[in-house]
Amino acid sequence: MTFIGVGIIGASTSGWASIAHVPAIAASPEFELRAVSTSRPSTAEVAAARYGVPAFHDHRDLIAHPGVDLVVVAVKVTEHLRLISAALEAGKMVYSEWPLGNGLTEAQQLADQAAEAGVRTVVGLQGRYASEVRFARDLVRDGYVGRVLGTTMVGSGMVWGGEVADHGHAYWFDNANGATPLTSATLHALDPLHFVLGEFDSVAANLVVGRKQATVAVDGSTIPFTVPDQVSLIGTLDGGAAASVFYRGGASRGDNFRWEINGTDGDLVLTADWGNMQVAELKLAGGQGADPTVQPLEVPTSYLAGVPAELSRSAPGSVARLYREFARDLADGARTVPDFAHALGRHKLIDAIERASATGATQSLACPTPR
Template sequence: MTTCPPNAIGVGIVEGSIGGWAALGHVPALRALPGYGLRAVSTSRRESAEAAAKEFGAAAAYDNHVDLIADPGVDLVVVAVRLAHHKEIISAALAAGKMVLSEWPLGVGLAEAEELAARAEQAAVRTAVGLQARFAPQVSYARDLVAQGYVGRVLGTTLVGSGIAWGPTTDRGHAYLYDDANGATTLTVPTVHALEAVHQVLGEFADLQARLVRGRTEVTLAEDGGTLPVTAADQVLITGTLDSGAAASVLYRGGVSRGDNLRWEINGTDGDLVLTSGLGNLQVAPLTLEGGRGDDEKVAELTVPEKYFGGAAAAVTGPAHNVAQLYAQFARDLAEGTRVAPDFAYALTRHRVVDAVENASATGVRQHFRATATGEEN
């Protein structure tokens, strides 16, 4: 078993089970970055916590989040539990004066996110939220290419993706995703992760219209063939205008497609950029970036320069890579006094976009707004 290196940021992961997202995304990232040390993990059972601590090299194991938060070696609490438990655990960590990195979404609905963002501001501790799509090397390179004029003036962008979950079948462990009241839906999870990349490359929405469609009214349980009612929309359609004046269209559908599961085009007066993947969850997808301009008749794959792979984070491959880039930026922010990594205040602006989409769908009225990093709108 390893211990937290001296002067490193001591991390405690709430719901750090073997085989879970924390094991897939967070642990490989933390192992690769010299500024962090995994101090503790907690699960709901002592046996699984001790097994995870041994597997991951954590110094301590707990069967509840309260003891993990109280551990003096934990500086940063990583909240990787189901969304329904975010408020309780994040609030406890903030009350203890601990830094928090929460998975996205921050809360169940806008009101809960507003409360957590306010508590973080009152606690005056640094926070981060798992909106890591912006750190994908292909996304970062596309952002710079657009800024450098590769496509000329951006005319429009179209993104179509598949959410993987929210398909025709599920297991009981993931059935909660099909209940809109739980807050983890096709809109709030894969769509917002994809929108995070769109916003980073092309800017914010100035206005939008939306339709949330419940294409499937029931889901089949893999264990026994039983069915459950579906209350969450599995088809998300957003159209609008970006601040630049460019047109934007986003369609996310539940499940997977036999065609393209992720295709994002950026079309301009002088060229085009295309990002694709066989995996629809952009924040963890292995992306291919293609481009063409001028006299090019087709797009061709573009080689992403090494600098976009993030130093020590470059050693991390697969779904954990963008997470490692998020952790690396958070450490730089702490050292340099900057606020580049998305924090709770920024997460609130993303929740406001979700709220605008829901209002547009419910009322049929175009939503005009400008979300900023301070959470203000006009």
């Protein structure tokens, strides 16, 4: 069997790549980890020992590695443009974590560069691959709720509360860095919403900077808080259903994630204790007809297939399903996974939301066909 060789930029032994990508690659028979890179020689040495593959402290060496077919970029969004551009220039396939770029201009540049290079790309919007989300999508399509009337989603970004662990994570709180409650937590949840129910036809928004500063836990200092940490969206989906989405920074003492889909004949409810739904363990409940309440719905085993049981309901499980679907796309010549063109559409949605909030005017949106 010919493996697809993977190299991960940002593969520290304690970051997101180690939690999600490395286990997902190990669980995917089509892929093989071939190299990793970190930002310093010392951390590269530790990574080499942990993963048993060559490790570099210069991303250019990883990109040039002859065994690397797919470059995974799992670093701060402020570094995406430079690193992804280098991989595309080398003709390598690229898997970029979301957001693709720091703002619409960068996303447009990277999408254009990928199209010109003619290479396949992936963006890490793995929330749609949660088994509960895919089962909910099929239930809606099969008429479980009847005609969809509306949907409400409330969640917590978990980050962007009143405290940050250390100065190394302070970049989350500066709006200029592109990693905000809107661009990260909210869009990670909106992508599955649109996957299940269709795209926004129009949207109104209110983005509010509620907190003004955050305390750095290690030394008690404070940093300015410039990201909108209260995100309110009201829209109409292209099928005519009403949609309301609210995401808060930090965590709630109440529900940190609840998504309801309400129709003429039934209701579906997805919940989680963790607000970043793309990495949360989701629970699905439903009720229809004469049912007085919703009850837990068991996800059929067919939705869990292809991923080892120990990963199935965790963050690596959804990432592993994304890898598997990408492998099928490559084998079949299909384009089903979120790629850079898809990511550009999501960045355009962010831009429309920001304009709606700034102007107070509802924004009409072109509605691409959901994948």
